[in-house]
Amino acid sequence: xxxxxxxxxxxxxxxxxxxxxxxxxxxxxxxxxxxxxxxxxxxxxxxxxxxxxxxxxxxxxxxxxxxxxxxxxxxxxxxxxxxxxxxxxxxxxxxxxxxxxxxxxxxxxxxxxxxxxxxxxxxxxxxxxxxxxxxxxxxx
Numbered sequence: 354x355x356x357x358x359x360x361x362x363x364x365x366x367x368x369x370x371x372x373x374x375x376x377x378x379x380x381x382x383x384x385x386x387x388x389x390x391x392x393x394x395x396x397x398x399x400x401x402x403x404x405x406x407x408x409x410x411x412x413x414x415x416x417x418x419x420x421x422x423x424x425x426x427x428x429x430x431x432x433x434x435x436x437x438x439x440x441x442x443x444x445x446x447x448x449x450x451x452x453x454x455x456x457x458x459x460x461x462x463x464x465x466x467x468x469x470x471x472x473x474x475x476x477x478x479x480x481x482x483x484x485x486x487x488x489x490x491x492x493x
Contacts, residue, residue: 357456358388358434359447359481362419365462369492370426373460379490386427386434389450390419391443412440444480451487459485463493 356379360366373380392412394400400408416438427434439446451459463478478491 354384354457355455356384356386357447357451357454357459357487358386358423359443359459359461359477360388360390360419360423361443361462361477362390362422363462363464365464365492366419366423369460369462370423372492374430379460380430380432382431384432386432387437387450387454387456388420388423388427388434389437389439389447390416391446392416392438392440393442394440412438442480443477445484447477447481448485448487451481451485456487459487459489461489461491463491 358369358373360369392415395403395408395411403411420436420438424434424436437450439450447459447461450456459481461478461481478489482489
């Protein structure tokens with residue numbers, strides 16, 4: 354099975370990993386994994402002020418802060434996952450990647466860093482469910 358792990362470094366991403374580690378059918382070297390995160394774009398004026406190279410380095414560093422620990426966690430479970438990131442809105446980016454890369458399952462936390470206004474389910478999770486035909490496993 355080809356599984357997309359959508360993460361943002363929040364406590365719900367950590368809960369999702371804990372859930373996976375207790376379900377051998379989901380966390381197995383027999384599956385292909387891609388760990389994905391989306392980085393919000395800098396405001397246009399800020400990007401213009403710092404320049405393209407500085408902005409790109411910022412995006413890469415921020416994404417590595419999220420992806421690095423998760424990759425280490427997966428390696429401890431004998432899983433060598435690919436990592437991927439994109440600058441842009443998280444929900445749309447996750448849905449597009451899942452569709453274009455033909456993933457069998459998306460696994461993600463039910464909330465993320467920006468979940469304050471969404472009591473039942475986070476806005477990113479809502480967007481993924483609304484715009485993607487790939488099955489989604491939400492972990493709360």
